[in-house]
Amino acid sequence: MSATTATAAATTEDRSGAEVLLRALTEQGVEVIFGYPGGAVLPIYDALFQQNSIRHILVRHEQAAVHAAEGYARSTGRVGVVLVTSGPGATNAVTGLVDALMDSIPIICLTGQVPTHLIGNDAFQEADTTGITRPATKHNYLVKRSEDLAGVVHDAFYVARSGRPGPVVIDLPKDILIKPAPYTPAPSTPHRSYRPVTQPDPARILEAVQMLKRSARPVVYAGGGVINSGPEASRLLTEFVRMTGFPCTNTLMGLGAFPSSDPQFIGMLGMHGTYEANLVMHGCDVMLNMGARFDDRITGRLDAFSRGSKKIHADIDPSSINKNVKVDVPIVGDAGNILAAMIECWKQDDTPINKEAQTAWWRQIDLWRQKDCLAYVQEGKIIKPQHAVKRLFEITQEMGRETFISTEVGQHQMWAAQYFGFNKPNRWMTSGGLGTMGYGLPAAMGVQIAHPDALCIDIAGEASILMNIQEMGTLAQYRLPVKVFILNNEYMGMVRQWQELLHGSRYSESYSAALPDFVKLAESFHAKGLRATEADQLDDVIREMIAHPGPVIADICVDQKENVFPMIPSGAAHNEMILAAGQQGGVAGVTDEGKVLV
Amino acid sequence: MERTATIAVLVENEAGVLARVIGLFSGRGYNIESLTVAPVDETRRISRITVVTTGTEMTIEQIKAQLDRLVPVHKVSDLTLDGAHLQRELALIKVVGRGEHRVEALRLADAFRARVVDATPESFVFEMTGNAEKIDAFCALMKPLGLAELCRTGAVAIARGTRHIAA
Ligand SMILES: Cc1ncc(C[n+]2csc(CCOP(=O)(O)OP(=O)(O)O)c2C)c(N)n1
Ligand SMILES: [Mg+2]
DSSP, X not given: OOHXXXXXXXXXXXXXXXXXXXXXXXXXXXXXXXXXXXXXXXXXXXXXXXXXXXXXXXXXXXXXXXXXXXHHHHXXXXXXXXXXXXXXXXXXXXXXXXXXXXXXXXXXXXXXXXXXGGTTSOOTTOOOXXXXXXXXXXXXXXXXXXXGHHHHHHHHHHHHHSSSOOEEEEEEEHHHHHSBOOOOOOOOSOOSSOOOOOSOOXXXXXXXXXXXXXXXXXXXXXXXXHHHTXXXXXXXXXXXXXXXXXXXXXXXXXXXXXXXXXXXXXXXXXXXXXXXXXXXXXXXSEEEEESOXXXXXXXXXXXXXXXXXXXXXXXXXGGGTXXXXXXXXXXXXXXXXXXXXXXXXXXXXXXXXXXXXXXXXXXXXXHHHTTOTTOOOOOSSSBOHHHHHHHHHHHHHHHTOOEEEEEOSSHHHHHHHHHSOOOSTTSEEOOOSSOOTTOHHHHHHHHHHHOTTSEEEEEEETTGGGGSGGGHHHHHHTTOOOEEEEEEOSBOHHHHHHHHHHSTTOOTTOBOOSOXXXXXXXXXXXXXXEEEOSGGGHHHHHHHHHHOSSOEEEEEEBOTTOOOOSBOOTTOOGGGOBOSGGGXXXXXXXXXXXXXXX | OEEEEEEEEEEEOOTTHHHHHHHHHHHTTOOOSEEEEEEEETTTTEEEEEEEEEEXXXXXXXXXXXXXXXXXXXXXXXXXXXXXXXXXXXXXXXXEOOHHHHHHHHHHHHHTTOEEEEEETTEEEEEEEEOHHHHHHHHHHHGGGTEEEEEEOOOEEEESTTOOOOO
């Protein structure tokens, strides 16, 4: 968006819609597109062929294009861009779009469409893309007039990244791409209708700060909103937590917003959160929710959720406030702005701090910590999955390389969240809201494109990885040295765990039968295949995986019976947590009401 | 405790905007008692949607917040909460019959200030504006007198006095 682009933006009629589209993308700072061609988008591919400023990464499935763009966006803070054809190209992208919607990731998805005069005729590869993606996106557009094209692109980028970010679809009929279109630069005027509030109300800030200062048992509960606000917000969160001396817990989406190595970090909270984090949430008297959304994985049984606390909720999306949990102090705004204002207010305001009570609170927290809820025993030859993640973390720490972790969905995802420490934001990509198996490999691919020299590892399950395994081809084509670290328990472990705990150990269809040989599979995709079957091979395999300059699949054969603990069974309250396998009797009490919950 | 809310929504007059609003209600399981829409400002391309819904206070707050975050929505106003307002529906009511019933229908129409907008020897079409209860009451009376067909709009509503909403 340099000044030169803006002045050179005199309306020109001679360029095709496809060229105008690329020009608008360039003005928006786009450097990479993840895509897959087809008839309806051939004009765009033709225009891409004739320029050098935008790089196109050819994926092997449109769902993966969106996840790759998500990985790119989450690791850089920029908007990820996707290009797919009409009909099946667009429908294949839908899972990725919903994933980005649930996790508030800024994505632009360009979809091809049949020419305007054929729309509604059931033409070949026609789908009602705007209809299908309406509830799958933050917003979508169908460009019906050439003169709207450039403006729509600029509008879409603004919408995708403003307020609570999200995916935006632009549906592009083929005639619009071929016909000449005028170019218009990005407007400098505010949007006509969409202007989210980013600056908090100072009165609310003061109220929140005084409430926190007077508290006896405070907690800061931070989520993905802090990460989405940009690295400065994470820095401010850390400053705020340290100046207050409060305990801080992060959601799955918020990992890295506050350093996991900090003594004030009490771990992740929620269904598989730490004992101390969940009991702090249960027992606190003032809770500051910074950019999280009281999701059901966090609250457990709603009517038993932290009943004794006053709640402050800071969120950029007013619809997140008072949605699940009634709060006492709502603060609408951008997490970075809110934290900056709270830090200022904390310094200015002279409300005395309840030091004595807070010391007692920390004594209590330390007692909970002594439970050592994430302890596990690694003995004998069988590799414990927790140990595999812990060693992976420790070895990458030793090596000191910039490391980015993505995951698939299941037990391995939770172990990754529990045992891999994140000290910085934007280093952790996981499908939190939608829980999309098949997310991790393409996401890692997108991260690696944005950070060519970094170590990008997908911590995977053997079932999930098969959902987008074709992307091994993309890794090979672009020489992306992504490492796929499979915790292979030969089960859809998370399904097996629920069946064991809630359905009388009837393991219906959750065994991963007829698995491929992952070493040979890696080799057939021109990658390196490694395997560890015994505990004493683990470190060597991890080191070899990291040392190898190209893509690797490391098949780590782990204990097939291991479950994720702690666990708050669905429908239970925070203080009804199960800590370890021996304690599973506690689950017998899960009611049907609890069982209906996912 | 459930309540009814009449919500005015000023939106961009563009393709798909009604689908977004309706999709929001169906997707999130909110009730729509009635919904009306029409352009109100041609030069600025603004339409006004009036939606009548019911829910707990928390649900209605959610509905308003969810509406407000739709990209083409300019303004959301809870007329029920914001003070006194006027609410009207329009109904066209066809009554078919002869003799005594016909006379009685005409007499009641007059009492309710329903206008006769079409008449044949065997039928009337009455036009009526009013709040929902008034139309309900009139229709109930027409039922035994030969009510053959009923057509009504949803509610439109506006605040009393000088208060007004603008995009
Ligand atoms: C696309 C999709 N389908 C189904 C599920 C439901 N599901 C959640 S976890 C899981 C099992 C995952 O197995 P695996 O990848 O081996 O991971 P593990 O739990 O064994 O670590 C399934 C089927 C899902 N999350 N996503
Ligand atoms: Mg598995």
